Amino acid sequence: MEFKFRLLEPAEEPPIDLLLLADPSEKLVRDYLSRGSCYIASSSNEIIGVFVLLKTRPETIEIVNIAVREDYQGKGIGRKLIEFAKEQAKRDKAKTIEIGTGNSSIGQLYLYQKCGFRITGIDRDFFVRHYDEAIYENGIQCRDMIRLSLDL
Numbered sequence: 001m002e003f004k005f006r007l008l009e010p011a012e013e014p015p016i017d018l019l020l021l022a023d024p025s026e027k028l029v030r031d032y033l034s035r036g037s038c039y040i041a042s043s044s045n046e047i048i049g050v051f052v053l054l055k056t057r058p059e060t061i062e063i064v065n066i067a068v069r070e071d072y073q074g075k076g077i078g079r080k081l082i083e084f085a086k087e088q089a090k091r092d093k094a095k096t097i098e099i100g101t102g103n104s105s106i107g108q109l110y111l112y113q114k115c116g117f118r119i120t121g122i123d124r125d126f127f128v129r130h131y132d133e134a135i136y137e138n139g140i141q142c143r144d145m146i147r148l149s150l151d152l
């Protein structure tokens with residue numbers, strides 16, 4: 001499937017519904033958008049994927065949000081978004097790219113490790129501290145953030 005990547009223009013409305021698939025907190029999503037760069041993948045003028053890159057430390061960039069429209073998931077687009085994010089981070093002179101996901105996000109952990117990320121740590125109770133409501137996924141509670149990184 002053919003799709004194009006581009007940076008969201010400052011005047012453009014961000015694809016909030018898509019971004020909320022990756023993070024149920026609109027407050028955190030808006031905060032990432034204000035500090036990071038939002039890239040969108042579109043096909044025939046429809047937005048089908050999104051990711052946000054944030055410079056967190058010198059030479060380190062984090063993918064803080066990544067999502068594919070539900071009816072397009074499972075077709076390899078998520079993997080392509082990550083490959084493009086890696087290339088963009090290299091162009092931005094980063095040496096390391098990071099990503100974090102919940103302990104319950106089995107598919108995401110599978111995808112990120114298949115893309116070369118390795119687990120570096122665990123931020124215990126991150127989702128308990130930062131979200132008002134308990135999150136359940138794959139039958140288990142999402143409490144801890146699994147941190148992963150990849151040297152570029």
Ligand code: ACO
Nearest residue numbers: 021022064065066067068073074075076077078079107111
């Ligand atoms: N269980 C097992 N494997 C899975 C699962 C799953 N639930 N989901 C994807 N995979 C595998 C696929 O089988 C594929 O492996 P393969 O190439 O060996 O067949 C690989 O992961 C890549 O799958 P894609 O089709 O590229 O993934 P997709 O286009 O669905 O995008 C994404 C993945 C972005 C996680 C998408 O499912 C999505 O938008 N989910 C909802 C939002 C979300 O959870 N975002 C991430 C939150 S964390 C963060 O934003 C930093």
Ligand code: ACO
Nearest residue numbers: 103104105106107108109110111136137138139140141142
């Ligand atoms: N992916 C997703 N879910 C799984 C998987 C999998 N690969 N394997 C099991 N599950 C889930 C089941 O769906 C079930 O969940 P549910 O109750 O919500 O449906 C739950 O895990 C329990 O499954 P069981 O059927 O009870 O597990 P099983 O009898 O297969 O025993 C075990 C699990 C011991 C890991 C077995 O598969 C095995 O012997 N594997 C090979 C040896 C091994 O890997 N041992 C562990 C190494 S680590 C160690 O020894 C400390």
